[in-house]
Amino acid sequence: MEDVFYFNSIKEYNDFNNHETLHPLVSVVHLDKANPRKLRRLRYGFYTVFLKQIYCGDLRYGLSNYDYEGGTLIFLAPNQVIGENKNEYYQPQGIALIFHPDLITGTSLGKNIGDYHFFSYAVNEALHLSDQERKIVEDCFSKIGYELQHTVDKHSKHLIISNIELFLNYCIRFYDRQFITRENVNKGILERFEGLLNNYFSSDKSQNIGLPSVSGCADELHLSTNYFGDLIKKETGLSAQEYIQSKVINVAKERIFDADKSISEIAYGLGFKYPQHFTRLFKQKTGITPIEFRRLN
Structure with missing residues (x-):
């Protein structure tokens, strides 16, 4: 068995999770529809954001373990590795927003994607959401999902990217709040x-x-x-x-x-x-x- 399981395309990840591919460069994946699977080390060739809503086991990023609880966002830049190889099975839960770098090439988001530093944070530096913040995140995901279901027109790409950018800007605000609420730790x-x-x-x-x-x-x-x-x-x-x-x-x-x-x-x-x-x-x-x-x- 290979050491790291690599998803090169959006379609590969969709297929792996029993999810229909509506767009070759972006997807909102409901992970509860996926089949139970073994714990594996995984690598993605695209930007990946996990919204974990319930406990779903320990994942390993580098040398740090982290328990994913409800209302936690995890960000991965392309080609980062997450997870560990074990014989244990688990049922994936939560929602994944995935988008390929090609989607944002030549756009303002593509030019500024490096400003969203949390794509390079470690998993134990994940963003923990309040109920209200989680609703905002779910609303952004819902709007992206709506555009993916909508008949493609000249507005589709702009609206999808705009909603991704809106979501990421909210995450900057939420991280600022987390820095404040964890003042003693900081x-x-x-x-x-x-x-x-x-x-x-x-x-x-x-x-x-x-x-x-x-x-x-x-x-x-x-x-x-x-x-x-x-x-x-x-x-x-x-x-x-x-x-x-x-x-x-x-x-x-x-x-x-x-x-x-x-x-x-x-x-x-x-x-x-x-x-x-x-x-x-x-x-x-x-x-x-x-x-x-x-x-x-």
Whole structure:
């Protein structure tokens, strides 16, 4: 048995779930019509959104397990892998919205699809919906489904894509709400991030490895890079990269007071490959060079 079961086309996924193909590039699939199946690792060649309405078992994404409860949205970008291979059978439940990248090519949604960062979130960073939010999601799905059932005319593609875009924009709002309602959890992550940076610069990691990266910090905190970046932005108003740079500058200011070290030594100690890059960043953030800062203080 192959390690990953791959769905290349919308029709393949529809057939797998006993669902009629009404459009070659988009579908709203009611998964309760599918046959019971074994747990498998799955990969999709298109954008996939699952609305899970009831408990349907554990799925595996990377190394993270997550229980899908009612009112949870899971987003997958093309070619992401989800699930795990087991001999257990389960009955799929919920609704899947699937759309091929070719559907949105050349449209405003196609140009801006990268702005919807949640397609790169890990499954344990899924969106949990209130009853009212779930109704809005179901209404968007219903409108897309209506257009798929409607006789194709010159308005069909525009209306389908517009409703997908509307749905995704609602999801941005709902994620903003989730960041707020999980404020205590988020603050804990922010504190761990700050502690991570403190430990990084108090050790020899910066000198041996270089400057801390956003992806490296996200990995240490067991978060996807995009979710981590969005969370830090919501909590601090700074991007994760800006937050790291701010920390670098604060540490640099402390070290500049050590007159026994040259600016180049300080730069290398912070993880810069070239001292001029440190000088450029320092002046960009403070308005003066490290040497001028040392003289003034």
